[in-house]
Amino acid sequence: MLDAIRRRDLLKHTACGFGYLALAGLAAERAAAEAPPDPLWPRSPHFPAKAKRVIFLFMQGGVSQVDSFDYKPRLFRDDGKDMPFDDARVIANTGARGSEQRVMRPLWEFSRHGECGHWGSSLFPELNRHMDELCFIHSLHTEGVAHGPATLFLHCGATSAVRPSLGAWIQYGLGTENRDLPGFVTIGPSAGNGGARNYGNAFLPAVYQGTPLGKAGAPASEATIRNLSNPRLSEADQRRQLDLLLALNAEQSGPSSDPELDAVISSFELAWRMQMNAPDALDLSGESAETLALYGIGEEPTDNFGRQCLLARRLSERGVRFIQVTYGDSTANPAWDQHSNMPKHADHARRVDRPIAGLLADLRRRGLLEDTLIWWGSEFGRTPYAQQKGTGRDHNPDGFTVWLAGAGVKPGFSFGATDEFGHKAEQDKVHMHDLHATILHLLGLDHERLTYRHSGRDFRLTDVHGRVVEGILA
Template identity: 65%
Template sequence: MNDSCDGASPNRRQLLRHAACGFGSVALAGMLGAGAAAGPQRASTTHYAPRAKRIIFLFMAGGVSQVDSFDYKPLLEREDGRVRDFNDARNVARTGQGAKSRVMKSLWKFQQHGESGKWASSLFPELSRCVDDLCFLHGMHTEGVAHGPATLFLHTGATNLIRPSIGSWVTYGLGSENDNLPAFVVLAPSLGNGGPRNYGSAFLPAVYQGTTIGRAGAAAKDAHIPYLLNGARTAAAQQQQLDLVQALNREQIKNRPGDSELAAVIESYELAYRMQRHAPEALDLSRESKATLDQYGIGVPATDDYGRRCLMARRLAEAGVRYIQVNYTDNSNNPPWDQHSEMPKHAAHAAAVDKPIAALLADLKQRGLLDDTLVWWGSEFGRNPFAENNGTGRDHNPNGFTAWLAGGGVKAGFSYGSTDEFGHVAVAQKVHMHDLHATILHLLGLDHQRLTYRYSGRDFRLTDVAGDVKHEIFA
């Protein structure tokens, strides 16, 4: 007799299995589609003594201009308006050769800040006061000259292949700090430029994918985990329902060994049940003081959305979430920082994130969380030091740009690497995106060469066959 879920003439035991294929699995699959992910077990050991326990990644989608923010180039002021030859990646990709372009100075004034004397522009006045806590990586370079490939590369280490995201690799290697919350949370994800692939687990077990809260373009005050609470049943009734569904699914998984998606869905129900008691508290910003809300710019139209996300990130970090990504993006394929024709628009985006990020750093520091929380700020690439088509904007630049880290074992008030005198190409102490991934994993106690997963006959890793750890930036 056929024991499959679609067999004919079922007996009583098969009927239960069929039911598991029906209402149980449909409900669970719906949860999985909504982004629920089970909490992996906490890692018992790491490859190295970790300097950081968790990550908050502040993703600035579209490409913040390094020469208008943190990479001061006096030559741009002197050469402004002059035409020079630039062997630009975008022009080479389009025409096979470089092009003459008009140098464009920064629209914002630079000055030195803090005891470290780091340069920062007036584009980020609040973050300028935090430079003594930041570790600048001025020699960043990456793969991909368009948003889609470069965004995928930043998140997964590949421009066009289906690979696990860095958040999935981190939770695969370290597990969860809190069994009652997801290990990997993504705030306001975008559907553009890779969409779910940027927080997906690919061929890693599905348990390691990110749990989404809110979405790009939607108000942060309305962001929540869907279907988290059930007001129609008592706690006892919900426990009874969970026990029944889990029993049905355990029967089903006996016939589908190795099905990681089903296993993740089953575990997600257990996590979802525990989250009913713990997640609302972690996500409830009303528990914060007015002074804290004001510090993050909550209640002020320009900063309310990103302020709420940054404060939520701090609460999630405090509660033990391992990897938290806070997106500043939208659902288009030309995200916010993508100023091809009007650089002044950078000011509006900076005004939306500057105060909240500075508040997050200060808040983490005041609570003692910055010591073991690694904050990572960056875009998929930077922008060119010359005008695009002799206009008023800047094109994409993957050859030289700036990212920064804070806390979590890195040097504070420190700069590593540099671009050329125009701010166009990384020339010294260069940091490829593979290098940054390797370095981040090392700070978490993970060896990027040993953090592997065998799939389709090959051992895969986040950094593929590249990546050098930049020990020079470690405190």
């Protein structure tokens, strides 16, 4: 019978448990020595990086490339004509190709801007002033005809399967620059079209998920971290409370502990440090009147998105790795989704044009544009013909435009091209997987080496696809 008693149990139940306590102490020391380092500690990139951080300006719903930056003279010549097109939505629903569609000219006039002479329409007059800083990709194409799948693919590299978001992969690969703030922040995210999955960690450890500030459709002045401070307890009492909580949690942590528990423990520690740092980062009151005006803050219709962009700058200069700024109306109505009212594009452009131009100017004068990558774009573009021969444009995943600016990309440069209607990517085609690979490359990460083993196989953001777009690299 004695042989059936484990040595650990025997020690625990004899001599008032003192032997067990000693053994437990030794085991704890060994576990601490074997435990992996903090998962958010800064890590070296695979190779020297051009960018330290990314600000992604997500134009939810699909900006029309042929009304903004992809100038196609043939749309003016053939305006109103019925012509055959391979419509992505018709093909998805019926399989039919070559359906008759009515060509629709751009609603805004185009002209050349900057020394580079790139074409830009009057839809974005302030951004046109920065044309010599922008690097356009005119040949992007993606997966998914509807907003939900295409938005998930944009953020996670998959249309339906649960996969980690780009920001989570970046945190996993590089850790954080500032342990007193989250390394991945999403400002004004939408609850629809993937919702929290667009900034989630999926099967990566939970510490890599994004921290949301506010939500789409809500005032940016409310984009804050709730319950950040506790006015009922002194700082010393809160510190003692946290230490007790960490001690209790530490009994269950270690090399074989639950990753979700480890993430909770890490979040408690981060929350404590954030009390001293986040309020200052989120407080715009100390900015000069000139800076506020630069972003259009205090004026309509630019105040709301201007606050989001200024908040992104403040977070970027404090070392946040990946900051996503979403311009979106609501879950039910993605902002740029004009199926029957293309003039509505002008309302959205007036809200974002000046703030984005202000962000570019502010980053440049502070020396932050040298190591910050700005990415502007939507989940897809729009068709060069009128949807159902009406007054709007349908979704177009086959060829659309995004632009990058800042660290590591060629300024005043255009890459790739769509066909003569601006419908399908034709020259130097760039898939969304390729764009993801390129963004990781600029951060010093090899998209083929950035892997995580889950359910018996290695996963990566670009799955088994993707190539770096060397042609846009400075």
